[in-house]
Amino acid sequence: MKNQETLAQEAVTLLKNLIETPSFSSEEDQTALLIEKWFIQNVIPFKRDNNNVWAFNKYFDKTKPTLLLNSHHDTVRPNQAYTKDPFKANVEDDKLFGLGSNDAGGCLVSLLATFAHFYTNENLPYNLVVVASAEEESSGKKGLNSVLQNLPELECAIIGEPTLMQLAIAEKGLLVLDVKIKGTPSHAAHQNEDNCIYKTIPVIEWLKNYSYDKISEQLGPVKMTVTQINAGKQHNVVPSECNLVVDIRVNDCYTNQEILQIIKENVAAEVTPRSMNLSASSIPESHGLVQAGIALGRTTYGSPTLSDQSVLSCKSLKLGPGDTLRSHSANEFIYINEIKEGIDLYIKILTDFFKNN
Known part of the structure; x- marks a missing residue:
């Protein structure tokens, strides 16, 4: 040896x-x-x-x-x-x-x-x-x-x-979510009560402000961050959807499935995880x-x-x-x-x- x-x-x-x-x-x-x-x-x-x-x-x-x-x-x-x-x-x-x-x-x-x-x-x-x-x-x-x-x-x-x-x-684990908020497309000059970009605001506010109850002794709280947003291609067209990417650092008090379920229950959007395996x-x-x-x-x-x-x-x-x-x-x-x-x-x-x- x-x-x-x-x-x-x-x-x-x-x-x-x-x-x-x-x-x-x-x-x-x-x-x-x-x-x-x-x-x-x-x-x-x-x-x-x-x-x-x-x-x-x-x-x-x-x-x-x-x-x-x-x-x-x-x-x-x-x-x-x-x-x-x-x-x-x-x-x-x-x-x-x-x-x-x-x-x-x-x-x-x-x-x-x-x-x-x-x-x-x-x-x-x-x-x-x-x-x-x-x-x-x-x-x-x-x-x-x-x-x-x-x-x-x-x-x-x-x-x-x-x-x-x-x-x-x-x-901490990692959960990356694609979040889609749908609305009604229209000409910007017309009244539209279903503007997907405006509908995205409360979704972002919830993601920004929500606090998970369980705080890990070693890892602290779960951290959610909106890292990307994309909508629209022309100044005079209200788009049909607004897309977000959310980066979530999960502590050892929650499973990725539990985090996903909480989000789905609280936001008016389609939520799709990229992977559930990074625990x-x-x-x-x-x-x-x-x-x-x-x-x-x-x-x-x-x-x-x-x-x-x-x-x-x-x-x-x-x-x-x-x-x-x-x-x-x-x-x-x-x-x-x-x-x-x-x-x-x-x-x-x-x-x-x-x-x-």
Whole structure:
């Protein structure tokens, strides 16, 4: 078994290669090949479906529960504010720059190193499966959700996202709604009591002002935001419909179905969800993974950002090196030391968790 220093060095090398290989969501085939090569170099058998790559610990035992280690290798597209080459892995003052370095390349390579550390252990109380997933940034159909059918039932999971290695024990879900308000089209010069744009005003007011009763201890209240509005093409024509897009961040007190039903009962409009699958997630503070992190001085919090946790039905903890505030920013970076610390903390948390289970 390689020592942690060697694992960390190889993790940084892999991350540099990933940065220099474009991997926009649904276009991750080349980074999937890099991850395959890493598994081959570490003599670890792996499987691949589309651009998802995964592997099981050497002594997998179907009678034991299974713990998932997951992070993604796709990225968003670089924004126009970049002053550095987003596909050049430059290191300056311990900062490794490049697109995907922080979100979530540093997490991914740290989890792969952690998996390698435990891979040959014969006496683990849990099976381990590590998944380098695709299409996380776009919530695509060929991401982690498509891999789950190939995995055994999962008891719990660690999802690698930049949390400064603090413990995100809850995560808001996402519900995006298309809202259509219909009216009667007419010439603007004529009286029209059924103007769809005017009928949209009370709908927007309700969406703006409604407060859900249940407030989560970790995630706070449900947040609804109207993010798009579209109606009409000519100045002298009252259109037949006005369309809104509503972004809803759902706490762990409600299901997406419950939120949808409340909205349908309160607005005079056609309401159509784009997806019902991106649910809120959480793990009890009493869970062994969380307690192992707390024992190492980590703090708990609720995360407002979405991850692949949303497609899991098991208990899951979001945890990883890097800072969420750097994600999707110009000149994205992660500290080399954060990766080394991440590997060390992942290993310590899992070692303590296994010891007590």
